[in-house]
Amino acid sequence: xxxxxxxxxxxxxxxxxxxxxxxxxxxxxxxxxxxxxxxxxxxxxxxxxxxxxxxxxxxxxxxxxxxxxxxxxxxxxxxxxxxxxxxxxxxxxxxxxxxxxxxxxxxxxxxxxxxxxxxxxxxxxxxxxxxxxxxxxxxxxxxxxxxxxxxxxxxxxxxxxxxxxxxxxxxxxxxxxxxxxxxxxxxxxxxxxxxxxxxxxxxxxxxxxxxxxxxxxxxxxxxxxx
Numbered sequence: 120x121x122x123x124x125x126x127x128x129x130x131x132x133x134x135x136x137x138x139x140x141x142x143x144x145x146x147x148x149x150x151x152x153x154x155x156x157x158x159x160x161x162x163x164x165x166x167x168x169x170x171x172x173x174x175x176x177x178x179x180x181x182x183x184x185x186x187x188x189x190x191x192x193x194x195x196x197x198x199x200x201x202x203x204x205x206x207x208x209x210x211x212x213x214x215x216x217x218x219x220x221x222x223x224x225x226x227x228x229x230x231x232x233x234x235x236x237x238x239x240x241x242x243x244x245x246x247x248x249x250x251x252x253x254x255x256x257x258x259x260x261x262x263x264x265x266x267x268x269x270x271x272x273x274x275x276x277x278x279x280x281x282x283x284x285x286x287x288x289x290x291x292x293x294x295x296x297x298x299x300x301x302x303x304x305x306x307x308x309x310x311x312x313x314x315x316x317x318x319x320x321x322x323x324x325x326x327x328x329x330x331x332x333x334x335x336x337x338x339x340x341x342x343x344x345x
Contacts, residue, residue, distance in 0.1 A: 121205035124198045127174045130155055133181050142193065142218040144203075148211075150193055150218055151200035154226075155180060157189025161233040162226065164219035165192045166242025168263070169207035172199035176239060183237070189229055191219050195242070208267045208294075210303035212245025213252055220255040232257060239263055244271075247339070248306050251315035259316075262324040265335040269294045270308035274338040310342035317343055 130137040130153055140152040153173060163183060165176050173192035180190040195215055197205025216236055224231040235258040238246030243261035250256045266272050269290040275283030298305050306312075313321060323339060325332035 121197055121207050122170065124170060124172050126172055126194075126199050128177055129153070129174070130177060130180070130192075133177055135177075135181060135184060140191070140222065142215075142222055144196070144211075144214045144218045146214055148196050148203035148214070149201065150196060150203075150215060152191055152193045152219065152222075154222075155184050155190045155192075157187065157226070157228045159187030159189075159233075160228065160230040161187065161235070162189030162191065162223045162229045163235045163237045163260075164216055164223065164246075165190055166195065166212070166216065166236065166238040166245050167192075167198070168240030168242055169209070170198075174199070176237075176242075179237065179239075189223070189226070191223055193219050195245075204302070206301060206303050207241060208297065209241040209245040209248070210267065210301065210306055212242075212267075213249045213306060216245055216249040216256075217253055220249075220253055224255055231255065235259060237262075240265075241267075244309060247309050247321065248312045250319045250321070251307055251312035256316070256319060258320050258322075260322045260324065263326065263332055264309060264323060264339065265332060266290075266309070268305055268308050271310070271335070271338075274334055278334055309339050313339055313343045 142150040194201040196203030236246040237260045240263040243264035272290045323336040325336045
């Protein structure tokens with residue numbers, strides 16, 4: 120059960136011209152989005168974190184806009200103005216992002232070979248996962264990606280010994296119960312997604328004061344060190 124989230128600001132508040140867009144996922148969910156046009160033929164889908172909305176990534180979108188990127192800011196399903204049931208482990212992320220990349224590929228101001236995804240926290244994990252199955256994704260920037268399956272926490276025992284091993288078992292129980300309680304299916308582990316998208320460049324950003332984000336990023340990177 121995910122608490123409701125609401126739009127708190129729009130691109131207009133930052134002086135950004137934009138279009139209101141409705142995306143429809145392959146499973147029939149309508150997603151609310153804003154599109155700020157590209158001036159360089161490159162564009163990105165922007166995905167916010169758990170419990171937030173597209174309003175929370177406006178500052179980052181403004182930076183990208185100043186550098187020529189088109190930006191499609193999407194409310195994940197069940198968040199903000201989007202329909203559907205929210206799932207804050209990001210298990211619907213591949214479908215939501217797929218609707219975004221498909222839209223960008225139809226834009227006259229966008230080169231279909233210059234589409235990326237920028238995600239934060241839950242959105243970062245969704246971005247990494249989507250790259251494994253979406254051929255339109257040419258690059259990924261993932262800030263604060265940690266885990267959306269138990270397999271993503273397999274580094275815990277290496278770092279924390281028996282305490283980490285115990286936590287790994289807790290994670291397996293948590294995600295197993297989650298699978299029973301939600302209509303979403305568990306996605307691929309982040310390391311597996313990176314391996315499957317071996318030709319895609321990934322930029323993983325971790326908070327310098329949050330050790331576990333750094334450990335998670337190193338664990339993901341070790342699957343495809345090149």
